[in-house]
Amino acid sequence: xxxxxxxxxAALICTLAGGSALAQTGNDVRIISGADTVAWQPAPPMxxxxxRMSFLYGSADKAGPFTLRVMIPAGSVIPPHTHNMxxxxxxxxxxxxxxxGPAITxxxxxxxxxxxxxxxxxNVPHALKAGTQGAIVQVSGTGPFTMTYVNPQDDPRxxxx
Numbered sequence: 001x002x003x004x005x006x007x008x009x010a011a012l013i014c015t016l017a018g019g020s021a022l023a024q025t026g027n028d029v030r031i032i033s034g035a036d037t038v039a040w041q042p043a044p045p046m047x048x049x050x051x052r053m054s055f056l057y058g059s060a061d062k063a064g065p066f067t068l069r070v071m072i073p074a075g076s077v078i079p080p081h082t083h084n085m086x087x088x089x090x091x092x093x094x095x096x097x098x099x100x101g102p103a104i105t106x107x108x109x110x111x112x113x114x115x116x117x118x119x120x121x122x123n124v125p126h127a128l129k130a131g132t133q134g135a136i137v138q139v140s141g142t143g144p145f146t147m148t149y150v151n152p153q154d155d156p157r158x159x160x161x
Contacts, residue, residue: 030057035092040071045157046147048076056138060145067140072096072130079154080104080127083120084146090138091116095131100124102150125150 032038043051050073058066069092072078080102091112098118099108102125111131112118120126149155 032056038069043070046155048072048078048156051076058143060141060143062143064143065140066143066145067138069136069138072128072135072137074130074132074134076134077104077129078127080125080150081154082123082125082148082150083141084148085122085141085143087118087120088140089118089120092136092138094133094135096135096137097129097131099127099129101126104129 038054038056040052040054043053047053047070052071054069054071056067056069058064060066060068072094074094080099091114093114095111095113096116098110098112099105100110100120101108104127118126152158
């Protein structure tokens with residue numbers, strides 16, 4: 001699993017579930033100097049246990065652009081789901097198996113490594129599985145963001161974490 005040093009406790013962060021906007025520096029400029037200065041926190045319960053998240057810009061639950069990073073533990077699966085918006089996903093570290101469609105099938109398995117990119121229009125069902133070293137992905141879009149599991153029983157919010 002990739003791990004990055006987190007910012008000091010004074011760092012300003014935003015949670016997907018909490019909805020507070022990430023504070024911006026003057027004139028809406030936001031600079032993160034390197035991977036070691038990204039502030040990670042537990043992801044909301046709609047993601048697999050152990051997943052961590054960092055908001056780099058914006059707030060996914062409000063109208064407007066956002067960019068976030070997701071650190072997915074090795075072997076973790078995000079079952080088939082859809083989003084209400086265009087999603088742009090870039091693999092920054094590790095690898096993911098990406099699947100398009102309402103089920104995870106071998107014929108849809110596309111392995112993406114660092115630098116790999118996916119654009120998904122709204123409501124396209126897809127899934128992913130982190131590789132053996134885990135993965136860090138960056139997601140950009142325009143909120144508000146929703147995530148709906150194709151099979152509601154796959155939603156981690158309906159199971160004990």
